Every structure is written in structure tokens, then in C-alpha cells.
Amino acid sequence: MEVGGILTYEGSNFFRQRLLLATLSGKPVRIRNIRATSEQPGLLEYEANFIRLIDSISNGSHIEVNDTGTAMVYKPGVLDGGHLEHNCSLQRGIGYYLEPLFMLAPFCKIPLDITLKGITNNKMDPSVDMIRSSMLPVLKKFLVVDDGLSLRMVRRGLPPGGGGVVIFTCPIRRTLKPFQWEESGKINRIRGVSYTSRVAPTVANRMLDTAKGEFLKFLTDVYITVDNAKGSSPGFGLCALAHTNMGTYFCAEAMSDIPEDGGETKLPEDIGKEAAWRLLEEIYRGGCVDTLCQPMVLLFMVLTPKDVSRIVLGPIAPHTMHLLRHLRDFFQVTFKIDEYAEKSFSFSDEATERKLGAPKLLLTCIGTGYTNISKGQI
Known part of the structure; x- marks a missing residue:
């Protein structure tokens, strides 16, 4: 909901999503009652660490947190990028920080070259191996040219000690590429x-x-x-x-x-x-991307030029459903969601429709024409 011209949310759920979308849309956001009734009220260490990461890659952002840490106001600045180093909290994996970085990095003013230190593999967050194998190829599809895009694990670090080192570099783009992606293949x-x-x-x-x-x-x-x-x-x-x-x-x-x-x-x-x-x-x-990549694909579809983008997904994960609601709040974009019937191969002996795996959904939206203003200022 919107209170006093600022988008206002309750609780600690989907904390990264809200700060990520606020940064991209340029809209301030207020979050109240963060674990207000918990034995450990307020922001946890890894959430405060994530705020510091967002602040380090941007310029002009303003963050206010009350004394108990149960309420905060975030006014985004301009994504700056550059050569950075960040020590991640050992309460979460490096994947917790890499996921939003993948969505923010293409819109920086200077190509991002960041070294993250912490835990590379844990059971709570996607590992660096997963992100490199799954999210990196999908990001390449949107950037078109992948010069300078890499995710390199220098040293592996497991909990609780950590000690892992990861280097992520990403080029910048003024606009993304709209697409229609309906065939996942065999x-x-x-x-x-x-x-x-x-x-x-x-x-x-x-x-x-x-x-x-x-x-x-x-x-x-x-x-x-x-x-x-x-x-x-x-x-x-x-x-x-x-x-x-x-x-x-x-x-x-x-x-x-x-x-x-x-x-x-x-x-x-x-x-x-x-x-x-x-x-x-x-x-x-099934679908054209796995569960891990669903949020990034849907966000980039919203940020593409004012053209139709569509993609076929398998069952939508809960965090992806909430992202769709947040995209409506921050960008006023809603997706058209239809059931998808897979087409039969014309050269196959089977003339009936293929029903392989779980039911599929076809998601369609028109991009907002988002432009990386910072890139034009170089």
C-alpha cells in the first residue's frame, strides 16, 4: 500500500525484492514491523549487510533505520557500479547477495566488478555453482553481447567458517532485448x-x-x-x-x-x-527456465522496451508470485497468464498434443521501456 506517497510494506518477508525494485524504479519504500513480535526484533545481520551492499554499488541513496531496527525507509540513489569488494554475512550464502546483483548490474553507470567473500555453498541459498550454471546463460540472452560477463569462483567456502571468494563482472546496457521464448526443447x-x-x-x-x-x-x-x-x-x-x-x-x-x-x-x-x-x-x-531464474526473467521482461515479451514457465514458485505483486506496485505492470498447451512435432508419428511433465503457463507482458539513464552520463 502507499502511505504519504511512499510504498509501505509490513514485515521482513521479501526484503530483497522490495529494495531491489525500489532501486530500479527510483521509488522510495518504507518497511514497518520488521520482526516486531520476535525474540530478536528488527533487521538481522545479513539483512543489514545486504543494505550495505546496495549502498556500496549506488550513489546518493538514503537509508533510515529506527533504534530497534523494526522500521526503515529506503530512498534509492543512482546505481554506480565500479570495482568493489564486499564481505558477506556468514549467516547466509554468497548466493543471497548474487541473485539481486544479477538484476541490478546491467543498469549501473560503470561496469560492475565485485569480489564477494563468504560462504559459497549452503543449504539455505542457491550456491555459486547453481547461479553460474543457471542464471548466467539466461542473463546473456538479455544482454545480447556477453563481453565482460563472468562469475568466477576463486575459492570455495562452506559453512560455518566460510572463506570463499567469488568475482562477478557484468557489462552495462542502455536497454534490454525483448523476446518470445516458448520452446524449451529436449x-x-x-x-x-x-x-x-x-x-x-x-x-x-x-x-x-x-x-x-x-x-x-x-x-x-x-x-x-x-x-x-x-x-x-x-x-x-x-x-x-x-x-x-x-x-x-x-x-x-x-x-x-x-x-x-x-x-x-x-x-x-x-x-x-x-x-x-x-x-x-x-x-x-519444465518451462523455458528453472525455478531459480523465474524472478530474474519476469523482472527483465518488465524492463524491456515497449514491446511484447512472453515466456513459458512451469509451476510458479511462491517467491515468484510475490514478485509479480511487487512488480504491479512498483512498475504498474501486470502479466497475462494463460495455460500453455505444448505443440506436437509435425515430424513425429504422434499427432496428439504432448503433455510432458507439470502443467505449463504462458506469461505475457508489455515492457515499460526502461532505460539505463546512468549509462548515458559516462
Whole structure:
């Protein structure tokens, strides 16, 4: 709702979405009652850390937080970019900070070159492996030219100690490219990485063999690499990526529990099987992007020139549904959502419609004609 000309929200949910959209739209936002009834009221450490990150990549932003941290007002400035270094909170993974950076970086004044330090893989946030495998190719589709776009993991860091180092560079664009993306294609290969940190190197091979055994039931082109890191904290996991012949990527991962959390100890074989089944579920959900990329694709569709963009998605995730509501608040854009019936192949013996996986949705919108004003000031 809007109070006194400022968009006002209650609670701590979707905190990143609100600050992200406020930054892009240039509209101030007020958030009240942030964990007001909780035993730990107010902003948590990783949320305050995220605010500092937004402030460091922008110029002229104004942030007011009350004494208890339960209310804040954010007045966005101009995205500046440049060469930066940021120490992420160890309460969350680097992926928590990378997701919004992927959506902000193309609209900076200076190409962004940022080094993030912290936890590269945890169970709460998408890992750097997932983001590099899934979100990076989708971002390339919008930028058209990918010169200078890279996400490099210098050192892997697992919880609770962290110690990971990631470098993200992104070029700037004045406008994005509208698109129609309705065919996801067929899975033709699976790639992945089996990683360990301060455990026996054979653990990676045990995960790899189990996951590969699951995938080989469906196709033969499966290749998973091994990464035995020397981090500060022990742990292991597997990230798998499915490619289609139409340039669609589905990504999923699983990793071991943190010893300090007292969770159930899982065997490497269990982690390998869990990662494989999660990827198979992601393939079943289908669509032209996986669940991780849904918010970024829908946001960029809104920011494209005033032309029609459409995409086919699988079942919409809860955080994507809330993003659609926030896009209506900040940009006054609503999506047309229809059921999508997949077309049959003309060269196939089957003349009936294909009903593969979960029901699909066709989302259509007209872009707002968003322009990166900062780029013109260089």
C-alpha cells in the first residue's frame, strides 16, 4: 500500500525484492514491523549487510533505520557500479547477495566488478555453482553481447567458517532485448560438479557414481567433474545441470548438513541421489527456465522496451508470485497468464498434443521501456 506517497510494506518477508525494485524504479519504500513480535526484533545481520551492499554499488541513496531496527525507509540513489569488494554475512550464502546483483548490474553507470567473500555453498541459498550454471546463460540472452560477463569462483567456502571468494563482472546496457521464448526443447546432456571440503577425496566419487547411476537410466551423455577444495570447514555436495537442445538449463543441488546444527548425518550416496532426484523434479516442472531464474526473467521482461515479451514457465514458485505483486506496485505492470498447451512435432508419428511433465503457463507482458539513464552520463 502507499502511505504519504511512499510504498509501505509490513514485515521482513521479501526484503530483497522490495529494495531491489525500489532501486530500479527510483521509488522510495518504507518497511514497518520488521520482526516486531520476535525474540530478536528488527533487521538481522545479513539483512543489514545486504543494505550495505546496495549502498556500496549506488550513489546518493538514503537509508533510515529506527533504534530497534523494526522500521526503515529506503530512498534509492543512482546505481554506480565500479570495482568493489564486499564481505558477506556468514549467516547466509554468497548466493543471497548474487541473485539481486544479477538484476541490478546491467543498469549501473560503470561496469560492475565485485569480489564477494563468504560462504559459497549452503543449504539455505542457491550456491555459486547453481547461479553460474543457471542464471548466467539466461542473463546473456538479455544482454545480447556477453563481453565482460563472468562469475568466477576463486575459492570455495562452506559453512560455518566460510572463506570463499567469488568475482562477478557484468557489462552495462542502455536497454534490454525483448523476446518470445516458448520452446524449451529436449534434454540432451547432463553436466555437474561433485565438490568436497576437508573430507576424504573418495567422498566426491561416491556422490558422483550414485548421481550418474540415476541419470544413466534416462540418457547416456552424463559428465560430472570433481572439485576437492581445501576450505576452512568440512562438507560435501553435488550440483547437477541439464541442458536442452533449445538452450534451456535446469539446475539442482544437494549438500551435507553442517555438523554444528546437529542434523542427521547423510552418506555421500544419499547426497548424490538427492541431487539427481531434485534435478529430475526440476525437469518435470519444465518451462523455458528453472525455478531459480523465474524472478530474474519476469523482472527483465518488465524492463524491456515497449514491446511484447512472453515466456513459458512451469509451476510458479511462491517467491515468484510475490514478485509479480511487487512488480504491479512498483512498475504498474501486470502479466497475462494463460495455460500453455505444448505443440506436437509435425515430424513425429504422434499427432496428439504432448503433455510432458507439470502443467505449463504462458506469461505475457508489455515492457515499460526502461532505460539505463546512468549509462548515458559516462
